[in-house]
Amino acid sequence: MVPDHGSLKSINIGKVQVLNQTIKTGLLKSPIHENEIILVTDSNLFGDEQADLINHGGPDKAICVYSYDHYSYWEEALKTPLPLGAFGENFTVHGLTEKDVLIGDVFQIGEAIVQVSQPRQPCYKLAKRFNKELLPLIISNTGYTGYYLRVLNPGKISLNDSLTFLDRPSHNITVAFVNEIKYLDKENKEAIEKLVQLQELAENLRNSFSKRL
Numbered sequence: 001m002v003p004d005h006g007s008l009k010s011i012n013i014g015k016v017q018v019l020n021q022t023i024k025t026g027l028l029k030s031p032i033h034e035n036e037i038i039l040v041t042d043s044n045l046f047g048d049e050q051a052d053l054i055n056h057g058g059p060d061k062a063i064c065v066y067s068y069d070h071y072s073y074w075e076e077a078l079k080t081p082l083p084l085g086a087f088g089e090n091f092t093v094h095g096l097t098e099k100d101v102l103i104g105d106v107f108q109i110g111e112a113i114v115q116v117s118q119p120r121q122p123c124y125k126l127a128k129r130f131n132k133e134l135l136p137l138i139i140s141n142t143g144y145t146g147y148y149l150r151v152l153n154p155g156k157i158s159l160n161d162s163l164t165f166l167d168r169p170s171h172n173i174t175v176a177f178v179n180e181i182k183y184l185d186k187e188n189k190e191a192i193e194k195l196v197q198l199q200e201l202a203e204n205l206r207n208s209f210s211k212r213l
Helices: 068-078 124-130 135-142 175-184 189-196 203-210
Strands: 007-013 017-019 023-025 037-040 063-067 091-094 106-109 112-119 147-153 155-158 164-167
Touching (some): 124 135, 175 189, 189 203
Antiparallel strands (some): 106 112, 112 147
């Protein structure tokens, strides 16, 4: 099933800050203003920063997306209201969850064209932010990880733009399926072989899966 047009709830950027007086992170992001225009580059949103350039940012992790559909679950689980961009995502969207999008789906927002490249791997900094040590494991188990986009065509965007579906690959591999094989069904050799051959999947993740064979 082809996804409907996605709705952008917020576009979030942030500078590197110090969390808990010890950890440098780009996780703490704030929504841009409604009429603000921002440039999507090959590697990130202009003005957005990452502290760990080995594990964050770059062509296959240019933009992080998280569905607002998950926010109510986390507000109950964490027992706190959550601001937009709470998970360090650049795009907070209505719909377009991990079960909805395929690896390789292509969308347009404003002038920019982007492609789903891989799930987001939750890191320890989320645990530190919410003071919940097991949070990365809980995120992995729920599958509510969010995902990354690579940029096929840079350009200017704003919150007034829609995430418009452009193209879908011939396979049926969702972000949720990749998460399932990565975190839960780790010995599924047949599925792992499919993921290793999936050209739309980020190279670093394909290499990681190949080590399981």
